[in-house]
Amino acid sequence: MTAMPRLAAPNGLLIDRNRPVSFTFEGREIQGFHGDTIASALLGADVKVLSRSFKYHRPRGPLTMAGQDANTLVQLPGEPNVLADRTPIRDGLVVKGQNYRGSLEDDRLMILDRFSRFMPVGFYYKTFFKPGLFGGGSWKFWEPKIRAMAGLGVVDLNHPHGYYDKQYLFHDVVVVGGGAAGMSAALKAAEAGADTLLVDENPVLGGALSYARFGPESDGGRSRMQALAARVAAEPRITVMTDASCQGWFADNWLPVIRGKRLYKIRAKAVVVATGSMEQPMVFRHNDLPGVMLGSAAQRLIRHYGVRPGSRAVVAAANSDAYGVALDLMEAGIDVAAIVDLRPEPGDDEVTKAALATGVTVIPGFTPWQTRPGFGMRSIVGVEIARITGEGRAEGEGHSIACDLLCMSTGYSPTAHLLYHSGARLEYDEATAMMAIRRLPDHVFACGSVNGVFDIAAVIQDGERAGWAAACDIGLDAGPEPAAPNRTGAEGQTHPWPIFSHPKGKxxxxxxxDLQVKDILNAMADGYDHVELVKRYSTVGMGPSQGRHSAITTMRLVAKAQGVSPALVGTTTSRPPYQPETFGHLAGRGFEPVRLTPMHHRHLEAGAQMMPAGLWLRPAYYGRKEDREKAIAAEALAVRQNVGIIDVSTLGGLEVRGPDAAEFLNRMYTFAYLKQPVGRARYVLMTDMSGVVTDDGVACRFSDQHFYVTATTSGAQAVYQHMLLMNAQWRLDVDVTNVTASYCGVNIAGPKSREVLARICSDVDLSAEAFPYMAVRTGTVAGIPARLLRVGFVGELGYEIHAPASCGEALWDALMEAGRDFGIRPFGVEAQRLLRLEKGHIIIGQDTDGLTNPVEAAMDWAISRNKPFFVGGRSIAMQEARGITRMLVGFELVDPKAPVPEECHLVVRDGIITGRVTSAVRSPTLGKVVGLAYVARDQSEIGSRFNIKIAGGRMIEAKVVPVPFYDPENKRQEL
Amino acid sequence: MKLINCPLNGPRNAQEFVCAGEVKLMPDPNACSDTEWTDYVFMENNTAGVVREWWCHVPTAFWFIAERDTVTDTFIRTYPASEVFGARVDFAAPAAKGGGA
Structure with a gap:
């Protein structure tokens, strides 16, 4: 099929007639032009049905041609719910309709339209959530079937994540909306010296100037647009961003703007909202069918795309713009059968006079009462009109006018989304029958029709005023205040009641x-009488167009039903985003920071399976996944019998220096540090103010005023912050630095670790006498400056070696080489967990929870009770005085063949939970299952027995045994 | 996103900051009653109005104090902690209680 010829220039502003584009819609090839949207190209090819409605599967065509309605949602191969009137066509694009069964033209589910009277508002709640045939829990059965019938497009779950990214911009003034008001505001602000960004969602600047008729002549808009756009282009301080949707206003003028596949996050000192207003549809029977559209939609089709929206039109009018629409239609060669004016008389403005002068039929005091659907309701063939006899009332139906196009030009509503987001207050104004701004927040300005200014000369003045105010607001000298317009032109733009409910509905x-007047009224009759409740019960305004066309009508209906002014009812809350946005935009490039230790690549080379630990990746074990258990056991055995090496670079490291360093640690940790000798390490246990255990590590004293303190992998940052917060109050003479990233660390452990280290460390006496357990030294390892810590998390002779991170790989290589003759083996986190559990060492966060105090955790040995203060000390003392109710104990299973309990399996006594398992493992060294568990105080004595309820509900018996399970006298780590 | 004026770094996005709650003066832990201590640890006034709060600029680990109106969510003033905590704090040895030393 060939496309109908387009209208001649200057119509078709956005299309390039020299660049034809071919795509398919529902398998049919469609010809359009570069610059066409899917919707304009389809209408240009006389395709009127673009979609099927949500509930009743009624055929729908474009309503706004501005991306403001859900009628144009179509399916692209990888993307559902695409706005056909905003999405440009490209060669080969495959477009389909959505939400139909059979074909878009003949949707078998349209039968639902006939049953609509059986589906009142609240139908699903009433039918499926109460006893009866469809109730009684049957929702689970019916829901998928209903969802398949009522809905939108289809998500392709296998669609790959495309490239999306983000950019951060900073501007003095951001003007949202590039119409007459926005361009004027941007010019004024920029001329005053402001670095100005002008954002508009359309391909070109101009707003209504680009499609509407301003004045009796056809080019009243275009001439103004060209003049303003030329000045904007010449102004170096204005950056223009078109095809860009400002999605919301967030605190302190933080604006998310989507353009293509990029999300801009823009910070502005001042924001000017010049977003204009949205033309509003009327309500009458069959007001939704293809061929019924806003007057502005018809104008957009003509002036933007050169497309004739129909061949014979009726214009429903309640303002002078309707007469502009009629003139535009006539100039486009469309027969205007009649202008049906809702007012008693047409206006006496120049545009109306020009229209009247054409001799067009004007029928004042009448309204469209219903349209006459064509075959399959896929078009209209006429409109029945009726004489208005009162608000929402009309009589004398039956007078019919044949037409295939009905344009509605009966009023506007400000596009105030961003203003609502910003906390501006708007109120229904009886005089103009529109929402009007009553208060704006600081640094936010509004101009043009969103500000209730419609007269085009006044709009430009209002824009200049707002630009001037924004410039002044950010401290620029913008000269004297521009003169205020003497008229707004807002009165008479919007009909207060363009709603004509029909006894037969639709x-x-x-x-x-798919909500009808009766649905709104029934929602109130069901008791949901507040406008926010009406919305939630009926779902009005909850669809893709978010109430842009329904909010004002709903407000009016609710007000009338309650006998109050719409001003008292108000509209529902508007929230970002303004337009639908994809998860791709929010996710951007999916940047997730990952921290790698300096030895990371050595682990990979050695076949490590990496696991996350906070942001870090750590080796879990070395070997193939299918050999997991064997690998962990072999690694553990190497440490117990020989020598192993583990990367501990992820441990936190804090340098604490200054005259008060020891005093500071004495306050931050539970133990005593004042008398800690230089060259020694001491365990550190941190509690918060409520006495809950939060972190542990060791403090190494390298000099009187210098400690090197380790922290857990995931706790380091919080410990550091906490330390600084406390000293912000104490003012001790101490400096704390987080050096976690500056140091790498390895632990070599096992009976042969001394021999290995001795091969590459000659400047430290490693003998047991000179460098005993819990001592610290500085020296060099393979020529690398290092801190050596004789600490033993795994319970064997061992050294933690902390060295500059830049030397990590070299250090690792040197130790592996030195240990080669001894059969050194790298071990991962899993083996370390096993080994530490055999020693009964706790892991903070695994064996403690958000309430654990040190006494419960059997760590009272780490509490110094005769120092003046430590964080949490008072709280711990109070808890002890009140009585400790649970204890962390070591246990072994009575039946060594019983399954290993898992973390959080419950300790149960007589049906009552008394505790839980925190760690458990089948120890290859010990040949039995050991673990740690919280139990009731009276179950905590050595030898006590208790029951653990494991998966499946089986109870297994455990008994309390002393820790460490392995090497109870700690001889091995002190070798 | 809000801007918060860090006394060290100037105005920065709110996501760079954490709040540690209202600034509360710690009672003498060795002299106050249990009730006073638990109030200090657990009770938040949740004031509707102007509060003094601890805020930290995380990337630089700088703690400061902010006066914020919780009704309007506006920062009135931010300043270094030294304006309030100017002097070194020391703790007296605990009074002998129940034979403790």
């Missing part, structure tokens, strides 16, 4: 959700 308030 008078749609909300096209997205």
């Amino acid at each position: 008078d749609f308030v909300d096209f997205d959700e």
Whole structure:
């Protein structure tokens, strides 16, 4: 099929007639032009049905041609719910309709339209959530079937994540909306010296100037647009961003703007909202069918795309713009059968006079009462009109006018989303029948029709005023205040009641959700009488177009039903985003920081399976996944019998220096540090103010005023912050630095670790006498400056070697080489967990929880009770005085063949939970299952027995045994 | 996103900061009653109005004090902690209690 010829220039502003584009819609090839949207190209090819409605599967065509309605949602191969009137066509694009069964033209589910009277508002709640045929829990059965019938497009779950990214911009003034008001505001602000960004969602600047008729002549908009756009282009301080949607306003003028596949996050000192207003549909029977559209939609089709929206039109009018629409239609060669004016008389402005002068039929005091659907309701063939006899009332139906296009030009509503987000207050104004701004927050300005200014000369003045105010607001000298316009032109733009409910219904308030007048009234009758409740119960305004066309009608209906002014009812809350946005935009490039230790690549080379630990990746074990258990056991055995090496670079490291260093640690940790000798390490246990254990590590004293303190992998940052917060109050003479990333660390452990280290460390006396357990030294290892710590998390002779991170790989290589003759073997976190558990060493966060105090954790040995203060000390003392109710104990299973309990399996006595397992393992060294568990105080004596409820509900018996399980006298680590 | 004026770094995005709650003066832990201590540890006034709060600029680990109106969520003033905590704090040895030393 060939496309109908387009209208001649200057119509078709956005299309390039020299660049034809071919795509398919529902398998049919469609010809359009570069610059066409899917919707304009389809209408240009006389395709009127773009979608099926959500609930009743009624055919729908474009309503706004501005991306403001859900009627144009189509399916692209990888993307559902695409706005056909905003999405440009490209060669080969495959477009399909959505939400139909059979074909878009003949949707078998359209039968639902006939049953709509059986599906009142609240139908699903009432039918499926109460006893009866469809109730009694049957929702689970019916829900998938209903969802398959009512819905939107299809998500391709295998669609790959495309490239999306983000950019951060900073501007003095951001003007949102590039119409007459926005361009004027941007010019004024920029001329005053402001670095200005002008954002508009359309491909070109101009707003209504680009499609509407300003004045009796056809080019009243275009001439103004060209003049303003030329000045904007010449102004170096204005950056223009078109095709860009400002999605919301967030605190302190933080604006997310989406353009293509990029999300801009823009910070502005001042924001000017010049987003204009949205033309509003009327309500009458069959007001939703293809061929019924806003007057501005018809104008966009003509002026933007050169497309004739129909061949014979009726214009429903309640303002002078309707007469502009009629003139535009006539100039486009469309027969205007009649202008049906809702007012008693047409206006006496120049545009109306020009229209009247054409001799067009004007029928004042009448309204469209219903359209006459064509075959399959896929078009209209006429409109029945009726004489208005009161608000929402009309009589004398039956007078019919044949037409295939009905344009509605009966009023506007400000596009105030961003203003609502910013906390501006808007109120229904009876005089103009529109929402009007009553208060704006600081650094936010509004101009143009969103600010209730419609007269085009006044709009430009209002824009200049707002630009001037924004410039002044950010401290620029913008000269004297521009003169205020002497008229706004807002009165008479919007009809206060363009709603004509029909006894037979199908008078749609909300096209997205297929809601009719009676649905709104019934929601109130069901008791949901507040506008926010009406919304949630009926779902009005909850569809893709978010109430852009239904909010005002709903407000009016609720107000009338309650006999109050719409000002008292108000509209529902508007929240970001303004337009639908994809998860791809929010996710961007999916940047997730990962921290790698300096030895990371050595682990990979050795076949390590890496596991996350906070942001870090650590080796879990070395070997193939299928050999996991064997690998862990072999690694553990190497440490117990020989020598192993583990990367501990992820441990936190804090340098604490200054005259008060020891005093500071004495306050931050439970133990005593004042008398800790230089060259010794001491365990550190941190509690918070409530006495809960939060972290542990060791403090190494390298000099009187210098400690090197380790912290857990995941706790380091919090410990550091906590230390600084406390000293912000104490003012001790101490400096704390987080050196976690500056140091790498390895632990070589096992009976042969001394011999290995001795091969490459000659400047430290490693003998047991000179360098005993819990001592610390500085020296060099393979020529690398290092801190040596004789600490033993795994319970064997061992050394923790901390060295500059830049030397990590060299250090690792040197130790592996030195240990080669001894059969050194790297071990991972899993083996370390096993080994430490055999020693009964706790892991903070695994064997402690958000309530554990040191006494419960059997760490009272680490509490110094005769120092003046430590964080949490008072709270621990109070808990002890009140009585400790649970204890962390070591246990072994009575039946060594019983399954290994898992973390958080419960300790149960007489049906009552008394505790839980925190760690458990089948120890290859010990040949039995050992673990740690919280139990009731009276179950905590050595030899006590208790029951653990494991998966499946089976109870297994455990008994309390002393820790360490392995090497109870700690001889091996002190070799 | 809000801007917070860090006394050290100037205005920065709110996501760079953490809040540690209202600034509360710690009672003498060795002299106060149990009730006073638990109030200090657990009770938050949740004031509707102007509060003094601890905020930390995380990338630089700088703690400061902010006066914030919780009703309007506006920062009135931010300043270094030294304005409030100017002097070194020391703790007296615990009074002998129940034979403790």
